[in-house]
Amino acid sequence: MESKRIQMGKKPAKKREPKQKKGKSNVFLFKKKAKQPSLKKRKKARFLDQLKISQTYGLVLAGVIFLFIAASAFAGSILMNLNSQMDDLEQKGDQALALSEIGSVFRAKDMVVSDYIFTKDERLVEEFEVQNNQFNDLKEQVDSVMNTQQREAIFQQILSSNEEINTLFFETTIDAVKEEKENMIMYSRIRSADIRSMTLEYLTDLQEDLKADYTASVAKAKADSKQALIILVLSVLAALLVSIILTVLIGRRVNRQLNRVVHNSSEIAKGNLAVLPLEGSGKGDIGQLVSSTNSIAEQLRGIVSQLVAVAGEVKKESRTLNTMSDEVKEGSGQIAAAMNDLTDGAGQQADAAGEISQLIEMLNQEITKTREESDELKAMSEDVLLISDGSRAQIAELAEQMGQMTRLVSNSVQKMNGLEKRTGEISTLIQVIRDISAQTNLLALNAAIEAARAGEHGRGFAVVADEVRKLAVQVDESINEITGIISGVQKETGAVVTTLNEGYEQVEKGSGTMEKTTGTFAGIIESVTNMVSRIQLISKRMDTLTDRSNQISSSSQSIASVSEESSANIQQTAASSQQLNGSMEDMKGSAVSLLTLSDELENKVKQFQV
Structure with a gap:
């Protein structure tokens, strides 16, 4: 009996596992965070960082369209200027033709005077009036070209000659013929010939002056055409070069930044939370995406670090609980065995009941601490779930x-x-100008024919007509060159369209990458959701364990009361002992389940690298 009392009073204590130091986990060690660059050393956000991706490409597109519109407008201005010069040259050709016709009118008037003297035909008077009216019409045509003092003086001499020959015919020749005054008739004939010769000399001087002006206009038109051609080519090439450079630079910038974000997102999805933060700022899409990615990584690092610590503590406490449950179970077994000798060992039973009460008190403290840590773990897991939902909305x-x-x-x-x-519409306008040039060439040919009919007096006009034809040929050549330039513009426009199509393909690839990233984040959220469910299950098990612990505490108090009244209440003590043994079995199962759940939580957390 004495040996039995000794075995009941002094139970062999099992060695407990040494507690691990705080801040470390037997799962894995935390990695040191890489040093982040100081805020002072970061570059200030540039203008493009403040824009959305759509706004950036819209700005580039607006610049490209503006440059091409400016080049097209400049080409139109050049064509309008050439058209104006062609009209001016055509007008000068008409005026030169009118001067030649004025000479023909004077010759016709002189012939009418001569014919009237010899034939005395009154119909010649009407013919003279017709020629005079034609002279007045031609005078109005060439009046605008008399824009210098020299031309004005010569033209006034021609007008005076016209008035003089009119006066000579109507006031002298007609009367002299009717009265048959031979001297006056001879005077009229000689004076008419002198007026004709003098007027033709005046007209020759005017034609020479107009020819010099025409030659200068032709030279100026050639120089302006060449200069405009050079400026047009340079402006179109500059517009194309700037548009291509802007498109390529913006595309490279966006792709480079998106690739960095995709790389970090992929690493986070693989569980590597030790990635370096991305550099970038601004209110644009890229800046916001960089900030969101850095924030997600930082918050996940903090949460996973806390989960690692809590998982280690839960595992450690669950092992302690398991050990203590074994000890309590062993004590309850000893109590059940001692119930057979309860009559002789009431004192020893009281000692065992006191020891059990102390162990249960310690167990209650450990369970309470474990429950508090389980509640903290549950709250942190819910925070992780909220952050994951926010990330899903941002993606x-x-x-x-x-x-x-x-x-x-x-x-x-x-x-x-x-x-x-x-x-293409500009090409149509060039075709219209080409038709005008062909008509001008035809007009020059007709003028040359008229000059050939005029004989010696139309030679100067023939030179002018030949120059008009040459200018028309040169204008046609210039139009061919401009047509080639417009074709080059169309080819370069096609190249820009090809470049934009390639940029469109890159954007579609970026969209595909974002869809993959969205799927990866969905996987992360699903894992976090499963982890939250596991933690909630652990919390429920801890509630059950707390209830069992309270039951054990109540049972230990009952055992103490039975120890004081062991003689009178031996049956009640036996029942309480059996209830205690069943409760300890339940507590043992709960402790094993808690240890299993803590191992699963530890394995889940190991997927992340902090």
């Missing part, structure tokens, strides 16, 4: 913005196609 918004950018680039391609259509 969805970014995917929508990528879709808007895709539509914007598609609209840009359509507008560039419209610009190519406009250049």
Whole structure:
């Protein structure tokens, strides 16, 4: 009996596992965070960082369209200027032809005077009036070209000669013929011939002056055409070069930044939370995406670090609980065995009941601490779930913005196609000018024929007509060169359309990458949701364990009361002992379940690298 009392009073204590130091986990060690660059060393956000991706490409497209519109407007201005010069040259040709016809009118008047003297035909008087009216019409045509003092003086001499020959015919010749005054008739004939010769000399001087002016205008038109051609080529090449450079630079910038974000997102999705923060700022899409990615990584690092610590503590406490449950179970077994000798060992039973009460008190403290840590773990897991839901909304918004950018680039391609259509309309305008040049060449040929009919007096006009023809040929050649330039513009416009199509393909690839990233984040959220469910299950098990612990505490108090009244209440003590043994079995099962759940939580957390 004495040996039995000794075994009941002094139970062999099992060695407990040494507690691990705080701040460390037996799962894995935390990695040191890489040093982040100081805020003072970061570059200030540039203007493009403040814009959305769609706004950036819209700005580039606006610049390209503006440059091509400016080049097209300049080409139109050059064509209008050439058209104006052609009209001016045509007008000068008409005026030169009118001067030649004025000479013909004077010759005709002189012939009428001569014929009237010899034939005395009154119909010649009407013919003279017709020639005089024709002279007045021609005078109005050439009046605008008399814009210098020298031309005005010569033209006044011609007008005076016309008045003089009119006066000579109507006031002298007609009367002298009717009265048959031979001297006056001879005077009229000689004076008419002198007026004709003098007037033709005046007209020759005017034609020479007009020819010099015409030659200067032709030279100026050639110089202006050559200069305009050079400026047009340079402006079109500059517009194409600037548009291509802007498109390539913006595309490279956006792709480079998106690739960095995609790389970090992929690493986070793989569980590597030790990635370096991305550098970037601004209110644009890229800046917001960089800030969101850095924030997600930082918050996940903090949460996973806390989860690692809590998981280690839960595992440690669950092992302690398991050990203590074994000890309590062993004590309850000893109590059940001692119930057979309860009559002789009431004192020893009281000692065992006191020891059990102390162990249960310690167990209650450990259970309470474990429950508090389980509640903290549950709250942190819910925070992780909220952050994951927020990240899902940000990724969805970014995917929508990528879709808007895709539509914007598609609209840009359509507008560039419209610009190519406009250049085709310019080609139509060039064809109209080419027709005008052909008509001018035909007019010069007709003028040369008329000059040939005029004989010696039309030689100067024939030179002018030949120059008009040459200018028409040169204008036709210039139009051919401009047509080649417009064709080059159309080819370069097609190249820009091709470049925009390639940018559109890159944007579509970026959209595909964002869809993959969205799927990856969905996987992360699903894992976090499963982890939250596990933690909630652990919390429920801890509630059950607390209830069992309270029951054990109540049972230990009952055992103490039974120990004081062991003689009278031996049956009640036996029942309480059996109840205690069943409760300890339940507590043992709960402790094993808690240890299993803590191992699962630890394995889940190991997927992340902090």
